[in-house]
Amino acid sequence: MDVWLPFIVVGITAGAVYGLAGVGLVLTYRTSGVFNFAHGALATAGAYLFFELWVKNDVPWFLAAVISVLIVGVLFGFVLERVARRLAKAAPSVIVVATVGLLLIIQGITSKRYGAETITIDSFLPTETFEVSVNVGYNQLIIVLVGIVIAVGLGLLLSRTRIGIAMRGVVDDSDLMELTGLDGAAVRRLAWMIGGSVAVISGILLAPIVGLDPIRLTYLVVQAFGAAAIGRFRSLPWTFVGGLIIGVVAAIGQKLESEHTSLAGLPSSVPFFALFGVLLLVGKRGLPTAAPVRRQQPEHFAPLPLPIRAGAGIALGVVVIFLPNLVDARLAVYTSACGLAIMFLSLSLLVKMSAQVSLCHAAFVAVGAVAFSRLSTEANLPWFLALLGAGLITVPLGLIVALPAVRLAGIYLALATFAFGLLMENLIYRKSFMFPQGGTRDAPRPDIPGVGLANDKQYFYVAVAILAAVIVLVLILQRSRLGRLLRALADSPLALSTYGTGTTTTLMLLFAISAFFAGIAGGVIAVGNGAAGPGGLGSLQSLLWVAVIAITGMNLVRSSILAALALVVLPSYLADLDADYQAIGFGVLAILASLITASGFDPVTWIKDNLAGSSRVGTKGPIPQRGADAGWRRASSSRKAPAPAREEAPELAMSGGDR
Amino acid sequence: MTARTTARAESAGLHIENLVVRFGGVTAVNHLTMHAPIGSVTGLIGPNGAGKTTTFNACSGANSPSEGKITFDGHDLSGAPASARAKFGIGRTFQRIELYDSLTVAENVALGREARLAGVSPITQLIPRRGERAAIAKATEEAMAQCGITEVAKARAGRLSTGQRRLVELARALAGDFRLLLLDEPSSGLDATESDAFTTLLKSVVAELGIGILIVEHDMTVISGLCDYAYVLDFGxxxxxxxxxxxxTSDLVRKAYLGTEDLGIHAPDDEIVEANA
Incomplete structure (x- = not known):
């Protein structure tokens, strides 16, 4: 037992911080309906500010902590409530995008200002130890006590006080609660400020334990997710206990890991297992239901007139053919944009066409890249067969991710796929069959008959051709029966299954097809880079991709190409723009795009209605009124006068409910 | 048992035997037995919270009965998933309209048939069989004409008024070629004129197609003008x-409606909504 105790002490200490972070997360989620992916980023921002004040400017640590909590926790909480208010009824993917946008901004700023390397920071709490039957540091004791006091305090606040009951009421029925004389916005603001402050406190407490590192602190949110899942996204005490469990299990795992190398990566994956497992086991019926969603109306698939499309196609073709001569050294960037566009097509099949979400697409791409590399170098398959094989090998992965899609919806699906991506990154990437020791694998270019291995220019054309083929397949899918089923599934899964479609099958097919294209994208990207490696295929990348695809419009093909250009081609022309500024830029755009989407404003419709004239046969225009002879609406003999409320505007009817 | 052994006409249609549905401690439906035959309109009425929609959801597979048995044309439906019931020939509309809002009216109606043809097999979901495309187009045309929505065929369903949306839902159900339609408060959200027109339409549908209809209603005028037989529920x-x-004319029914003289009261339903939400 003596061997284990020190690890348990460490685990409880870390677990108290995880639990605390989880408590703050659940508090804001339950009061606002907005699941904050940037909760860990708030902790990061608070911890860096604390570091800036305490270490760099010699402010006493206690004062530095208070200032950090006030500025980042309270002030950010105040601002976030204003943003969250506008997002509360938006689709889960919109909320993910907005909070990921905030995460990108904070991470970009901190890594720009302080660099990406881990900064070790001394403990500001006394590190002397006392002995129980194992040495315990006073700092550890204090951290655990702070955690318990805050968790219990918040639990009592929610269950015993008037404002706490208001906080619970505000999520169930905000309007009803306001009738009792309490200001719903004020209650929510308070919840966000408390949640933000708790996040900052957990960040400051964690900083001396793990060191200051923008990525690692941001991922505190994942431990918080795991803790929140154990609390079923509902109970504050259980969330705190969940944090303790995750901390202790991970610490015990760390001891085992040091003895058995086969367990590498397992301890740090404990929260992801908790998150993925609890979500899958509990299912959507056991979790708090989010507020009713107002779905973004997808752009209608009304094609432009044929001459315009043909003209644009020919012009685009000419540009693509001469592109290698025009861009010279930048050709590689355009080549990787082709691969990325294939990935974005695969992602938008989920996000745009079917109202699903995948926050693990980078894992699909990584598996595709490795599969391609091994099929072509080890199995010696011809190039195109290896690429096809890469797509097929990725399909089972898609089917695994379809499981949470069947069991869960909305934000919980997003969380489950995120957890799956993290599991892949932590456990699978480092295995010898993937990237041994984080290394890369060869990804050879195609051997063109009579020419030999393709050069840069020839490979660019190959990549364009593959992209074109995928676009054609996606367009066929969109017009096929499955395409119609998927669009219907996005609007009303209930109606679709009631009318006889097995939606489990539909979702399986969707994720299989999406994974297939992502696998192909992995191969194309790897060959473009010259090697298949884990770089740029972390879970954060999956988040970034979803954020980018969200801001480029609703048309699948156009938005995918735009997203790829914005992500790799555009930065190559802005020489001074480093990755951090790029992340900040995407973050700002993502937040703006989410707010615009959530407000119901559709720029494409607006442009068509207001600027583009009325020449196109409108599906947006007013519904033609039926003539009196048709007898439906205008039948003259009415017993009662029609109630004015029934004469509702089409916009009102759009919300789909009539209650 | 009796349904199997007696004449065929008896076993046709939907049989509910001793249905019990509980949510936690609440018994929403308590030992209900009823029959909705093919070729006629059966009404299911009752005040708010009587268990009408819960009964409906048990029939369409949106919730599962705690006790009892539901059969359709001799097939036991009690444990079948929602999609299987559609396969046997039961279609339904929803009290809270469930249209594919971003699709056009024509696409919505076509999916009434296509969703059923797509079924649960990955192959039928990917590739239509020979002749299905024509059958879908024909059924869509006919159902839209029947409901008088051909003019708005290209409009997006989400942009229509409630009255038109009800018609689109009915057209989608008709296109599905079902033998029995479950209509959940089709007149809610409609004014008296629209409600009358809807009743007339339903009558002509039953006369022309020979299908059966089980209708949940609040509005007594709809029931008396439309139904061949009615069941009244109260407290499950x-x-x-x-x-x-x-x-x-029943005193019992009058009492259940709180002694009011005007049985045509038209109030929104606040029934227990579970899977529907």
Whole structure:
């Protein structure tokens, strides 16, 4: 037992911080309906500010902590409530995008200002130890006590006080609660400020334990997710206990890991297992239901007139053919944009066409890249067969991710796929069959008959051709029966299954097809880079991709190409723009795009209605009124006068409910 | 058991035997037995919270019964998933309209048929069989003409008024070629004129197609004008059953509606909504 105790002490200490972070997360989620992916980023921002004040400017640590909590926790909480208010009824993917946008901004700023390397920071709490039957540091004791006091305090606040009951009421029925004389916005603001402050406190407490590192602190949110899942996204005490469990299990795992190398990566994956497992086991019926969603109306698939499309196609073709001569050294960037566009097509099949979400697409791409590399170098398959094989090998992965899609919806699906991506990154990437020791694998270019291995220019054309083929397949899918089923599934899964479609099958097919294209994208990207490696295929990348695809419009093909250009081609022309500024830029755009989407404003419709004239046969225009002879609406003999409320505007009817 | 052994006409249609549905401690439907035959309109009425929608959801597979048995044309539906019931020939509309809002009216109606043809097999979901495309187009045309929505065929369903949306939902159900339609408060959200027109339409549909309809309604005028037979629910229990005129004159039913004289009261339904939400 003596061997284990020190690890348990460490685990409880870390677990108290995880639990605390989880408590703050659940508090804001339950009061606002907005699941904050940037909760860990708030902790990061608070911890860096604390570091800036305490270490760099010699402010006493206690004062530095208070200032950090006030500025980042309270002030950010105040601002976030204003943003969250506008997002509360938006689709889960919109909320993910907005909070990921905030995460990108904070991470970009901190890594720009302080660099990406881990900064070790001394403990500001006394590190002397006392002995129980194992040495315990006073700092550890204090951290655990702070955690318990805050968790219990918040639990009592929610269950015993008037404002706490208001906080619970505000999520169930905000309007009803306001009738009792309490200001719903004020209650929510308070919840966000408390949640933000708790996040900052957990960040400051964690900083001396793990060191200051923008990525690692941001991922505190994942431990918080795991803790929140154990609390079923509902109970504050259980969330705190969940944090303790995750901390202790991970610490015990760390001891085992040091003895058995086969367990590498397992301890740090404990929260992801908790998150993925609890979500899958509990299912959507056991979790708090989010507020009713107002779905973004997808752009209608009304094609432009044929001459315009043909003209644009020919012009685009000419540009693509001469592109290698025009861009010279930048050709590689355009080549990787082709691969990325294939990935974005695969992602938008989920996000745009079917109202699903995948926050693990980078894992699909990584598996595709490795599969391609091994099929072509080890199995010696011809190039195109290896690429096809890469797509097929990725399909089972898609089917695994379809499981949470069947069991869960909305934000919980997003969380489950995120957890799956993290599991892949932590456990699978480092295995010898993937990237041994984080290394890369060869990804050879195609051997063109009579020419030999393709050069840069020839490979660019190959990549364009593959992209074109995928676009054609996606367009066929969109017009096929499955395409119609998927669009219907996005609007009303209930109606679709009631009318006889097995939606489990539909979702399986969707994720299989999406994974297939992502696998192909992995191969194309790897060959473009010259090697298949884990770089740029972390879970954060999956988040970034979803954020980018969200801001480029609703048309699948156009938005995918735009997203790829914005992500790799555009930065190559802005020489001074480093990755951090790029992340900040995407973050700002993502937040703006989410707010615009959530407000119901559709720029494409607006442009068509207001600027583009009325020449196109409108599906947006007013519904033609039926003539009196048709007898439906205008039948003259009415017993009662029609109630004015029934004469509702089409916009009102759009919300789909009539209650 | 009796349904199997007696004449074929008896076993046709939807049979609910001793249905019990509980949510936690609440018994929403308590030992309900009823029959909705093919070729006629059966009404299911009752005040708010009587268990009408819960009964409906048990029939369409949106919730699962705690006790009892539901059969359709001799097939046991009690444990079948929602999609299987559609395969046997039961279609339904929803009290809270469930249209594919971003699709056009024509696409919505076509999916009434196509969703059923797509079924649960990955192959039929990917590749239509020979002749299905034509059958879908024909059924869509006919159903839209029948409901008088051909003019708005290209409009997006999400942009229509509630009255038109009800018609689109009905057209989608008709296109599905179902033998029995479950209509959940089709007149809610409609004004009196629209409601009358809807009743007329339903009558012509039953006469032309020979299908059966089980209709949940609030509005007594709809019931008396449309139904061949009616069941009255109150607090999850069968209160009364009989011809519409007998229902209207029943003292028991009057009492259940809080003693009011005007049985045509038209209030929004606040029934327990579970899977529907």
């Amino acid at each position: 229990q069968l209160l009364f059953e009989g011809l519409p005129n007998d229902v209207l």
